[in-house]
Amino acid sequence: MRKIDIFDTTLRDGEQTAGVNLNAHEKLEIARQLERLGVDVIEAGFPAASPGDLAAVKQIAEEIKNSTVTGLARSTQKDIDAAWEALKDSAEPRLHVFLATSPIHMTYKLKKTPDEVIETAVQSVKYAKQKFPVVQWSAEDACRSDLPFLAKIIEQVIEAGASIINLPDTVGYRSPAEYGQLFQYVREHVPNIHRAKLSAHCHDDLGMAVANSMAAIENGADQIECAINGLGERAGNASLEEIGVALAIRSSFYQAESRLELKEISRTSSLVSRLTGISVPPNKAVVGKNAFAHESGIHQDGVLKEKSTYEIITPELVGVSSNSLVLGKHSGRHAFRSHIQKLGFEPGEEQLNILFKEFKDLADRKKELTEEDIFALLLEHKIQPPVPMYQLGDLQVNYGTNNIPTATITLKAPDGTEIQEAGTGSGSVEAIYNTLDKMLPLPVHLKDYRIQSVGSGRDALAQVYVLLEYEDQEINGSGTAQDVLQASAKAYVHALNKTIMNVQKDELVNVSL
Numbered sequence: 059m060r061k062i063d064i065f066d067t068t069l070r071d072g073e074q075t076a077g078v079n080l081n082a083h084e085k086l087e088i089a090r091q092l093e094r095l096g097v098d099v100i101e102a103g104f105p106a107a108s109p110g111d112l113a114a115v116k117q118i119a120e121e122i123k124n125s126t127v128t129g130l131a132r133s134t135q136k137d138i139d140a141a142w143e144a145l146k147d148s149a150e151p152r153l154h155v156f157l158a159t160s161p162i163h164m165t166y167k168l169k170k171t172p173d174e175v176i177e178t179a180v181q182s183v184k185y186a187k188q189k190f191p192v193v194q195w196s197a198e199d200a201c202r203s204d205l206p207f208l209a210k211i212i213e214q215v216i217e218a219g220a221s222i223i224n225l226p227d228t229v230g231y232r233s234p235a236e237y238g239q240l241f242q243y244v245r246e247h248v249p250n251i252h253r254a255k256l257s258a259h260c261h262d263d264l265g266m267a268v269a270n271s272m273a274a275i276e277n278g279a280d281q282i283e284c285a286i287n288g289l290g291e292r293a294g295n296a297s298l299e300e301i302g303v304a305l306a307i308r309s310s311f312y313q314a315e316s317r318l319e320l321k322e323i324s325r326t327s328s329l330v331s332r333l334t335g336i337s338v339p340p341n342k343a344v345v346g347k348n349a350f351a352h353e354s355g356i357h358q359d360g361v362l363k364e365k366s367t368y369e370i371i372t373p374e375l376v377g378v379s380s381n382s383l384v385l386g387k388h389s390g391r392h393a394f395r396s397h398i399q400k401l402g403f404e405p406g407e408e409q410l411n412i413l414f415k416e417f418k419d420l421a422d423r424k425k426e427l428t429e430e431d432i433f434a435l436l437l438e439h440k441i442q443p444p445v446p447m448y449q450l451g452d453l454q455v456n457y458g459t460n461n462i463p464t465a466t467i468t469l470k471a472p473d474g475t476e477i478q479e480a481g482t483g484s485g486s487v488e489a490i491y492n493t494l495d496k497m498l499p500l501p502v503h504l505k506d507y508r509i510q511s512v513g514s515g516r517d518a519l520a521q522v523y524v525l526l527e528y529e530d531q532e533i534n535g536s537g538t539a540q541d542v543l544q545a546s547a548k549a550y551v552h553a554l555n556k557t558i559m560n561v562q563k564d565e566l567v568n569v570s571l
């Protein structure tokens with residue numbers, strides 16, 4: 059069986075999703091989970107974008123050992139130097155350098171002739187090879203490039219030292235058959251192509267990103283670039299989870315496999331969704347809430363008699379737990395610890411005490427505690443900034459149909475002191491948010507507020523997502539609690555803390571691929 063490398067770009071292309079703004083701590087949490095998931099390559103960011111981006115990529119490169127860490131660079135020495143600074147201490151420093159090759163991009167964006175573009179590409183790869191053992195070169199907008207020109211530039215960048223050639227469908231334009239033909243053409247017309255691996259990078263503008271990626275595999279691509287939950291520019295990138303599961307379920311057809319730990323898929327999807335604030339649609343393949351729900355009576359009857367009648371993927375394959383009770387209020391500290399270790403959490407003693415207390419509190423109040431509840435509780439801690447920030451203390455809300463809603467809130471400041479304030483609003487949530495604004499006066503504007511339940515039932519946990527606008531940045535926050543008002547307050551405090559952390563964040567340069 060052919061081995062397909064999974065190249066995850068959640069932290070680079072995915073981070074360019076509108077409304078997504080991850081800080082260094084959040085990126086590291088996602089990178090750790092991607093490592094557990096077994097992705098071959100993690101594209102951790104674009105180091106030349108800002109000193110903050112560089113530092114985040116550096117931290118990931120230093121910590122992650124079982125996946126290769128790479129960073130994106132334009133074809134300039136400055137970008138390549140920034141990437142080297144970020145990646146030089148990684149297990150296998152790898153650069154991802156790109157240049158546009160389509161007439162429209164060369165003429166209007168680069169303002170270069172085709173020969174000048176070849177010269178720039180070759181020089182940048184040669185320069186990168188002096189530092190990096192592995193250089194991946196991408197032909198931006200490959201799908202709208204002149205094919206003989208594409209073959210010529212690829213031959214020369216391989217000669218210059220590139221060992222992975224990526225052919226992105228940057229604008230999400232191609233059909234699977236056409237995208238497959240592009241790979242075939244390159245394999246047939248680039249004389250030294252055997253010295254490089256071919257890679258696919260697809261966007262979902264026409265809903266064909268995953269199909270195009272699979273077509274690339276059929277036509278010789280050995281690496282697929284994709285993102286968790288299909289995040290990415292515009293309509294997003296190909297979904298990692300769909301590609302991973304398609305390769306596993308249809309391995310006999312594709313005669314190919316990946317080294318993904320599929321049982322980590324559901325948790326990875328949840329973590330990315332919580333941290334980015336982008337929820338997963340219920341009907342999304344593999345990770346949507348309804349992906350394994352059989353609604354029609356005929357289907358239910360079939361599945362009860364024999365699962366494979368209507369079920370080609372088992373929930374267990376991707377780590378979706380059954381709704382059975384996993385731990386209860388009589389579970390001890392030891393059982394709790396070993397259970398959360400299985401979920402990838404390694405708390406210190408102090409953190410374990412806090413988590414265990416929260417678990418006991420929750421177990422007292424909620425009839426049935428599912429794996430989803432426990433994971434939500436753990437995520438609540440995972441998403442908090444690593445440095446002491448403001449914490450929600452007491453919350454009291456007074457609401458009556460004939461009263462003005464009033465909130466009284468206590469916040470614990472990073473220095474340990476407590477501040478208290480009261481405020482009103484036209485509704486309970488607004489009263490809470492007005493009060494918090496008085497306590498932490500920042501010029502933020504609430505752009506979005508969403509609430510959903512974790513699992514089902516009247517006593518289900520509430521998960522609230524908020525999106526704040528601060529100057530020209532958008533900042534997400536989320537909070538989970540059994541009470542919707544408490545979850546709302548937590549989400550807002552979470553977003554305010556992130557805003558405070560972001561205040562000094564520098565200007566970003568954005569690139570697309």
Ligand SMILES: [Zn+2]
Binds near residue numbers: 071259291
């Ligand atoms: Zn892209």
